[in-house]
Amino acid sequence: MTSKTQSLNVLGTPLENCSCDPMTGYLRDGFCNTTPDDVGTHVVCAIVTQEFLEYSASKGNDLMRPIPQWNFPGLQPGDKWCLCVSRWKQAEKANVAPLVDLNATHALALKYVSLDLLQQYAAVS
Numbered sequence: 001m002t003s004k005t006q007s008l009n010v011l012g013t014p015l016e017n018c019s020c021d022p023m024t025g026y027l028r029d030g031f032c033n034t035t036p037d038d039v040g041t042h043v044v045c046a047i048v049t050q051e052f053l054e055y056s057a058s059k060g061n062d063l064m065r066p067i068p069q070w071n072f073p074g075l076q077p078g079d080k081w082c083l084c085v086s087r088w089k090q091a092e093k094a095n096v097a098p099l100v101d102l103n104a105t106h107a108l109a110l111k112y113v114s115l116d117l118l119q120q121y122a123a124v125s
Contacts, residue, residue, distance in 0.1 A: 006120075007017055007031070007033050007106060007107070008106075008107040008109055009102060009104065009105055009106065009107060010102050010105050010106070010109055010118055011102055011103065011115075012107070013034070013103070015033070015103075015104065015106055016031075016047035016101075016103040016104045016105075017030045017031055017081035017104060018031060018032050018079075018082055018101060018104040019045075019078050019079065019081065019083070020092045022072070022073050022075065022079060022081070023071075024045075024080065024081045024082045025043040025045045025082045026038045026082065026083050031082075031104070031106075032044065032045045032082035032105060032106045033106060034106060034108055035041065037060045040084035040086070040087075041084055041085050041086065041108065041109075041112070042082040042083065042084055042085075043082065043085050043105060043106035043108050043109045043118055044083045044084075044085050044088045044100055044105050044109055045080055045081075045082055045083075045100060045101040045103075045104035045105045046080065046082075046087055046088060046097075046098040046099065046100055046101075046105075047078065047079070047080050047095055047099045047100075047101065047123050048063070048075050048076075048077060048078070048079050048080075048081055048098050049077050049095065049096075049098050051096045052091055052096050052097070053075060053077065053123055055091055055094060055096045056087065056091070059087070060089070061087070063066060063075045063081070064076075066100055079118055080101060080104070083098075085108075085109050085112045085113060086112070088100075088113070089112065089113055092113075092117070092121070098121070099121050099122070099123040100118055100121045100122060100123060101123050102118060102122050102123075104121070105118065
């Protein structure tokens with residue numbers, strides 16, 4: 001008998017959807033789930049800003065540019081997206097971290113960043 005374990009968010013409750021428009025998540029299922037082959041650990045559900053998008057582009061990851069062959073429309077300020085936890089931490093240190101949807105941020109993020117820090121960037125629902 002097999003059962004799928006439900007993922008939890010950083011608050012210890014069931015992981016909620018981050019975004020289906022645009023479709024996000026390492027598994028492109030709308031959730032910030034992860035697997036062992038997700039070397040970027042895309043577990044932080046962020047509400048991206050222009051400032052963050054420009055910062056990410058300056059670090060070599062232009063999330064604004066559409067990539068049609070990957071069915072990626074490019075992100076706009078206000079879009080929700082599953083970010084690599086390391087990029088979010090890097091952006092936080094540079095004072096450009098976007099707000100975070102704690103209900104849609106995977107519990108694995110707590111291995112890399114404290115709940116206290118994430119709560120400082122919590123988006124108000």
